[in-house]
Amino acid sequence: MKYHFNEIEAKWQKYWSEHQTFKAENHADKPKFYVLDMFPYPSGAGLHVGHPLGYIASDIYSRFMRHKGYNVLHPMGYDSFGLPAEQYAIQTGQHPAKTTEANITTYRRQLDQMGFSFDWSREVRTSDSDYYKHTQWIFIQLFESYYCKDSDQARPIAELIEVFTQEGNTRINAVCDEDTPVFSASEWGAYSDVEKQEVLLKYRLTYLSDTEVNWCPVLGTVLANDEVVNGVSERGGHPVVRKKMKQWSMRISAYSERLLQGLDGLDWTDNLKEMQRNWIGKSVGASIAFKIQHSAFSIEVFTTRPDTLFGVTFMTLAPEHELVAQISTEAQRSAIQNYIEATAKRSERDRMSDVKTISGVFTGAYALHPFTGEQIPIWIGDYVLAGYGTGAVMAVPAGDDRDYAFANFFKGQVGMSDIKNIFDQDISETAFTDKGGFKLQNSDFLNGLDYKEATYKIIAELEKIGAGSAKVNYRLRDAVFSRQRYWGEPFPVYYKEGMPQLIASEHLPIILPEVEKYLPTDDGKPPLGNAHTWAWDTIQNKVVSNELINHQTIFPLELNTMPGWAGSSWYFNRYMDAHNKTSFASVEALQYWKDVDLYIGGSEHATGHLLYARFWQKFLFDRGYVPVDEFAKKLINQGMILGMSAFVYRWDYESTNNRQKTIFVSKNKMESIVQERAQAGMKADNEKKWSQFTPIHADVSFVNASDELDIEALKNWRPEYKDAEFITEANGKFFVNREVEKMSKSKYNVVNPDDICTQYGADTLRMYEMFLGPLEQAKPWNTAGITGVHGFLKKLWRLYHNGLEESFFVSNEPASADSLKTLHKTIKKVDEDITNFSFNTSVSSFMICVNELTEQKCNQRAILEPLAVLLSPYAPHIAEELWEQLGHSNSISNAAFPVFDEKYLVESTKNYPISFNGKMKFTLELPLDLTQEEVKNIVLNHEKTQQILEGRTPKNVIVVPGKIVNVVG
RNA sequence: GCCUUGGUGGCGGAAUUGGUAGACGCGCUGGACUCAAAAUCCAGUGCUAGCAAUAGCGUGUGGGUUCGAUUCCCACCCAAGGUACCA
Numbered sequence A: 001m002k003y004h005f006n007e008i009e010a011k012w013q014k015y016w017s018e019h020q021t022f023k024a025e026n027h028a029d030k031p032k033f034y035v036l037d038m039f040p041y042p043s044g045a046g047l048h049v050g051h052p053l054g055y056i057a058s059d060i061y062s063r064f065m066r067h068k069g070y071n072v073l074h075p076m077g078y079d080s081f082g083l084p085a086e087q088y089a090i091q092t093g094q095h096p097a098k099t100t101e102a103n104i105t106t107y108r109r110q111l112d113q114m115g116f117s118f119d120w121s122r123e124v125r126t127s128d129s130d131y132y133k134h135t136q137w138i139f140i141q142l143f144e145s146y147y148c149k150d151s152d153q154a155r156p157i158a159e160l161i162e163v164f165t166q167e168g169n170t171r172i173n174a175v176c177d178e179d180t181p182v183f184s185a186s187e188w189g190a191y192s193d194v195e196k197q198e199v200l201l202k203y204r205l206t207y208l209s210d211t212e213v214n215w216c217p218v219l220g221t222v223l224a225n226d227e228v229v230n231g232v233s234e235r236g237g238h239p240v241v242r243k244k245m246k247q248w249s250m251r252i253s254a255y256s257e258r259l260l261q262g263l264d265g266l267d268w269t270d271n272l273k274e275m276q277r278n279w280i281g282k283s284v285g286a287s288i289a290f291k292i293q294h295s296a297f298s299i300e301v302f303t304t305r306p307d308t309l310f311g312v313t314f315m316t317l318a319p320e321h322e323l324v325a326q327i328s329t330e331a332q333r334s335a336i337q338n339y340i341e342a343t344a345k346r347s348e349r350d351r352m353s354d355v356k357t358i359s360g361v362f363t364g365a366y367a368l369h370p371f372t373g374e375q376i377p378i379w380i381g382d383y384v385l386a387g388y389g390t391g392a393v394m395a396v397p398a399g400d401d402r403d404y405a406f407a408n409f410f411k412g413q414v415g416m417s418d419i420k421n422i423f424d425q426d427i428s429e430t431a432f433t434d435k436g437g438f439k440l441q442n443s444d445f446l447n448g449l450d451y452k453e454a455t456y457k458i459i460a461e462l463e464k465i466g467a468g469s470a471k472v473n474y475r476l477r478d479a480v481f482s483r484q485r486y487w488g489e490p491f492p493v494y495y496k497e498g499m500p501q502l503i504a505s506e507h508l509p510i511i512l513p514e515v516e517k518y519l520p521t522d523d524g525k526p527p528l529g530n531a532h533t534w535a536w537d538t539i540q541n542k543v544v545s546n547e548l549i550n551h552q553t554i555f556p557l558e559l560n561t562m563p564g565w566a567g568s569s570w571y572f573n574r575y576m577d578a579h580n581k582t583s584f585a586s587v588e589a590l591q592y593w594k595d596v597d598l599y600i601g602g603s604e605h606a607t608g609h610l611l612y613a614r615f616w617q618k619f620l621f622d623r624g625y626v627p628v629d630e631f632a633k634k635l636i637n638q639g640m641i642l643g644m645s646a647f648v649y650r651w652d653y654e655s656t657n658n659r660q661k662t663i664f665v666s667k668n669k670m671e672s673i674v675q676e677r678a679q680a681g682m683k684a685d686n687e688k689k690w691s692q693f694t695p696i697h698a699d700v701s702f703v704n705a706s707d708e709l710d711i712e713a714l715k716n717w718r719p720e721y722k723d724a725e726f727i728t729e730a731n732g733k734f735f736v737n738r739e740v741e742k743m744s745k746s747k748y749n750v751v752n753p754d755d756i757c758t759q760y761g762a763d764t765l766r767m768y769e770m771f772l773g774p775l776e777q778a779k780p781w782n783t784a785g786i787t788g789v790h791g792f793l794k795k796l797w798r799l800y801h802n803g804l805e806e807s808f809f810v811s812n813e814p815a816s817a818d819s820l821k822t823l824h825k826t827i828k829k830v831d832e833d834i835t836n837f838s839f840n841t842s843v844s845s846f847m848i849c850v851n852e853l854t855e856q857k858c859n860q861r862a863i864l865e866p867l868a869v870l871l872s873p874y875a876p877h878i879a880e881e882l883w884e885q886l887g888h889s890n891s892i893s894n895a896a897f898p899v900f901d902e903k904y905l906v907e908s909t910k911n912y913p914i915s916f917n918g919k920m921k922f923t924l925e926l927p928l929d930l931t932q933e934e935v936k937n938i939v940l941n942h943e944k945t946q947q948i949l950e951g952r953t954p955k956n957v958i959v960v961p962g963k964i965v966n967v968v969g
Numbered sequence B: 001g002c003c004u005u006g007g008u009g010g011c012g013g014a015a016u017u018g019g020u021a022g023a024c025g026c027g028c029u030g031g032a033c034u035c036a037a038a039a040u041c042c043a044g045u046g047c048u049a050g051c052a053a054u055a056g057c058g059u060g061u062g063g064g065u066u067c068g069a070u071u072c073c074c075a076c077c078c079a080a081g082g083u084a085c086c087a
Helices: A005-019 A052-067 A083-092 A096-112 A129-143 A157-167 A185-190 A193-201 A252-265 A270-280 A306-311 A333-345 A348-353 A401-409 A451-465 A571-577 A587-593 A609-622 A667-679 A711-717 A753-759 A762-771 A783-800 A817-835 A839-855 A861-871 A876-885 A932-941 A943-949
Strands: A032-037 A071-073 A145-148 A153-156 A206-216 A221-223 A241-250 A283-292 A298-303 A314-317 A361-368 A375-380 A392-395 A468-473 A493-496 A499-502 A535-537 A542-544 A554-556 A598-601 A635-637 A641-654 A660-665 A694-698 A725-727 A737-742 A909-916 A919-927 A956-960 A964-968
Touching (some): A032 A052, A052 A598, A052 A762, A129 A145, A129 A609, A157 A193, A252 A270, A252 A609, A283 A306, A298 A306, A298 A392, A333 A361, A762 A876, A817 A861, A861 A876, A909 A932, A909 A943, A932 A943, A943 A964
Parallel strands (some): A909 A964
Antiparallel strands (some): A145 A153, A283 A298, A283 A468, A314 A392, A956 A964
16 A cells, blocks of 8 residues: 555645644633744745745644643734735736735645644734724724833823823823923913824824934835845835934834843743844943033933043044034034045945944044043044934043044044053053953042942932933834835824824724725825825714815825734734634633744844834733733744755857857856867956856756756746757756755745645655754755655555555554664654754654664554654644554544653663773673673773783773773773 | 854764764665666765775864863854944
8 A cells, every 4th residue: 555645635634624623712621832933924926945944843843732732722824914915016906905815825725735733713814904903903002002110011191191180291200202391280281282182192102203214215115224225225226315204103112121121031042032132222321411611512422331431531423413513623624524524425334344444533622521620522433323322422442442442543643632541450452341350540539449339439429410320221213103005004093283183993993995006196195195085084983085074074094004013013912812803802812822832933033023022012911901911932933944046157259250149058167168268269368257157047947956957948948048059068968056045036946845745745845844954043945855754754654554565554462672662762752852843853763763663563553553643743644644544533633642651761781882092992782780890890801902902001990880981091 | 343153974964961973864886676767675885094804084273171072161263144333
């Protein structure tokens, strides 16, 4: 009986679907376990072999936990709002919803054929109004909240209004805009309605403000910093300019400290947590004001080393700093101006990559030291960034490498005084940057103090004279939440007298309107500006035609939409109760599932999605809508599967009769071609010989495992290659060059899982992807080894069928000790491996297990039945089929995982490696119950030992019981 | 520059708290079966020398600790990912 994987897989996929085998209930006697994958954006290209890597891992874990007796929630859905569908709509006019729907159909088919145990009854799509209704609802809650620093949580904005009415805002300790005015109760009362709304916006957790953004005129949209590369858009390479726009922002900065602290309790990888820490960028220090001599201005700096205040020898301002123009002296003005212009011309990337070059100009002005009154020259330099801190630093060369380098570079010039050593340490070569291991000197009242003592003291003294105070600075900025796009969630917002008004929750969802075209309007409004029915009727509470706008009862709606991360910042909660009509999930469901126990996804979301989602979860927690304030206990990042691009080298030249010819040259022939050309008297520029060949991506499907190209396939690929010549190797073969790159349609290196499923089956694909290497490691896709895994499954099948002779062949006789040992060894290993996410090594263990059992001619139920369960997380289809053949009528998916029993592995002897000076020379089988002394004697009296020692007496013999013997001497 | 991770055969990769380096798979070589191919099975396969027994070398490089180091420590080189000249 042959292993017909295609039939078996189709059969069980149908069974699982019909029996709803993986449907999770929101209550159970069993403990809960929630396994989540980062949901995909359904792109037009479909899934490639890289996508399933994480899904296979999470599926193995889910199935494993079901066998272990957990009530497992393992859902899947689609992050279905996004730019590609919109750009396709712009090009073709096809509605993004239609494109998205079609893509989802493909994704679903592909996911199904890989045998994932998803609970599809809980599927979510962020672009469904049933879903984004709740995204809009969360937005409303954010708008209706402020961040109270006293209780360190988000609270209803109504509380704030209450206090404003009673006593103004003088005693309010809340996160707000920097320009928030201070007012009394009577002033508040005197504010107009619009003024009140303006003040409240400065406190709301989502607020409207003028934000400097990266505006891309061609795309008609704002881009995130990481979507801008080198001053042009990442997509399409269109120019990007800085522009101020009214935008919705999320006050994520209010949560900086909690986002940072929360990381400690999470079982996420250290490097990912470190990335988030760096992104949040907390620095503790002090803010210090320096008066400028002969001027009313003062410069505020932020420093992490206030203890070094007496070591300040100059100050540096960012060239963009607003005071530069006002304080520069006449003599320095032109030099300053030149420097500012030169800096403006340098791109960000330039300034960043070129950290070694030191540059700066003296302004001619001086600041005054807050304690000594000494003159401190003020410089400008491009190493100081306008966007961080205050855009000004106090430079202490003794304690900072950059300041040290700067001071040395300009040593002796006007405005650069000598370095002052304030440490009892040598600074003749480099600055002393450690925050410890020193005592201060030359530092007035700080002399003799260490870092901690001095920091405490200086802040106290600064506060006394009103020149500074302790300050914590975060790098994390508020997140812009508006997008000038069509295919996103509409805001539940209309505008009255220019102020945003929120639509009450009971009228949600506000459905995305139809538009004729998906581009920005001619007057630069976002695509929703094209909608005709996009006004809010406050009487009827519904969306009505724009023509009815009267600014009395009917108002224009917001034209921006929400960004991609809106829908993905809370979807894990929706899965808990995906069909709830009244709220995003019921209290009971949220209480039951609480949080994600295991989250698997790519590390590229480290500082985007994973930070925003944590922020929303904390907010929802503060307002009592979710029971926990971190949504994912454990997170694993799967590595990227890379493609093996195939390059052919094209060589265009004009032949003697001036005809353009296209020639493709096999990989190893290029060198000799160049030489031939040289001999034939053609111009052969050795410097440039490789550049004469243009590398071209060939579709990887034209190339076999030995890098040999199917020439006919390439010729038929493009009309212009039809008549191309091919210079092959001596054996007539044509080889391509291989390079590892990211898998992408444009590189023609995408490998589709469909073909592999057809050729080898889903079980083979699942096991092979795991076998490729450690889950978290990036690795190139290479099908070369897939036959090994496929062969293993065939061998497994034969184990249950006595070769291919009989239909089924399992005996009820007791199993041999050897077989039991093999089985239990495997149980132990697989259990440990899954727990440690070391899936690649358990595939090896399965191979060893089946090899051994085959050797033992094992056919006992006592072995083969538990083995099927053991294997079922990895290769669920074949496991189900074998399980059925073993006589079970229920799915294997809830069978108990075999329990490891130590007794089968107990050994009475050990094959000891006998090493001499650490080098293993031979092995010796010895009983384990011998004493160390007995082992020593046996080894020393062994003939081989005598041989190796050649009569010498060993200095020492190390016996590690059960491990090794080492003879020294 | 800084942070993180990594560097082991022809290739993907194994190796518990320091204890037989190279598991498992691919590839390769030879053999069996077959008219032949596919499939399957058997044997071998780190490198160098040798018919062989065997010897020497060997986990990026150079040191160190240890009876013993892929594993621990120091210095350095290289690669990948992240990033912020962050005061």
